[in-house]
Amino acid sequence: DVKVTQSSRYLVKRTGEKVFLECVQDMDHENMFWYRQDPGLGLRLIYFSYDVKMKEKGDIPEGYSVSREKKERFSLILESASTNQTSMYLCASSTGTSGYEQYFGPGTRLTVT
Amino acid sequence: GENVEQHPSTLSVQEGDSAVIKCTYSDSASNYFPWYKQELGKRPQLIIDIRSNVGEKKDQRIAVTLNKTAKHFSLHITETQPEDSAVYFCAASIRGNTPLVFGKGTRLSVIA
Numbered sequence: 001d002v003k004v005t006q007s008s009r010y011l012v013k014r015t016g017e018k019v020f021l022e023c024v025q026d027m028d029h030e031n032m033f034w035y036r037q038d039p040g041l042g043l044r045l046i047y048f049s050y051d052v053k054m055k056e057k058g059d060i061p062e063g064y065s066v067s068r069e070k071k072e073r074f075s076l077i078l079e080s081a082s083t084n085q086t087s088m089y090l091c092a093s094s095t096g097t098s099g100y101e102q103y104f105g106p107g108t109r110l111t112v113t
Numbered sequence: 114g115e116n117v118e119q120h121p122s123t124l125s126v127q128e129g130d131s132a133v134i135k136c137t138y139s140d141s142a143s144n145y146f147p148w149y150k151q152e153l154g155k156r157p158q159l160i161i162d163i164r165s166n167v168g169e170k171k172d173q174r175i176a177v178t179l180n181k182t183a184k185h186f187s188l189h190i191t192e193t194q195p196e197d198s199a200v201y202f203c204a205a206s207i208r209g210n211t212p213l214v215f216g217k218g219t220r221l222s223v224i225a
Contacts, residue, residue: 004156033212040122042202042217043157058212090156101147102213104156 003027004105006091012111019078021108023091030095032074033102034058034066037088049074081112115140117205119216126193127224134219136203137185143205146179146186147213152199160201161188193223 007022023032033048035058045058047066055066063085067075074093078085091105116139126132138146147162163170163177163186170177174193179186186205190197200220204213 040217042119043215045212045214048212059214101159101162102149104158106156 004091004093004103006089006105006108008108009106010109010111012113013078013081014113015082017078017081017112019081019110019112021076021078021089021091021110023074023076023093023105024072025074025093025103026072027093027095027103028071029093029103030071031093031100032068033092033094034064034074034076035090035092036060037090037107043090046076078110081110083112086110086112115143115205115207115211115214117203117214117216119203119219121219122217123220123222125222125224128193128195130193132190132193132197132221132223134188134201134203134221135185136187136205136216137183138205138214139184140205140207141181141184142207145206145213146177147204148175148177148188149202149204149215150199151202151218157202190221193221195223195225197221198223 004025031050034046035043049055049068065077089108092102094100094102119136144165149157150160151157174191176189200218202218203216206213
């Protein structure tokens with residue numbers, strides 16, 4: 001059974017703080033994704049990675065960076081958190097970039113005050 | 114790039130009735146169209162998908178139809194049950210090439 005885990009379910013940070021969100025998958029998937037989910041806006045892709053140390057910008061990369069040092073782990077970094085980054089963050093993994101089922105993590109609800 | 118429009122944003126149906134959610138896409142090269150279901154407080158999960166060489170696919174009470182000429186695809190749920198209440202997302206992409214582009218979601222409520 002595929003398992004995608006995220007480091008926190010809920011997180012509260014202050015404006016200007018550096019924030020790390022961690023995602024780990026145990027299925028040896030090549031591809032990993034970070035989305036943010038906001039009411040009425042659906043799932044928007046922030047960054048994705050198709051291999052270790054590789055990263056590609058998604059639709060809304062501004063204010064975010066990522067790191068993938070190991071195949072199973074994909075980190076999302078908010079260099080200087082802002083209130084407009086308050087959101088639900090979902091990580092996903094799949095065996096391929098597209099055309100393959102994406103398995104999502106439980107999500108991290110981040111509040112920036 | 115690809116753009117996916119999803120309608121309606123909310124849908125209420127009586128238990129036992131059918132529900133239909135429609136999506137349109139912009140890139141004629143797209144050839145993979147999955148649907149994800151997200152129950153309240155849970156993660157999205159794939160429920161059905163269709164590839165461009167198929168016009169219709171069915172899995173028990175759910176079906177998806179694809180019209181490549183018109184660039185739209187639809188999710189059909191028959192004999193709806195309260196456990197069908199969730200947010201449904203459609204998506205489109207070019208298989209094996211680009212990431213999925215999701216629609217904004219449809220909140221389906223099945224009233225008992």
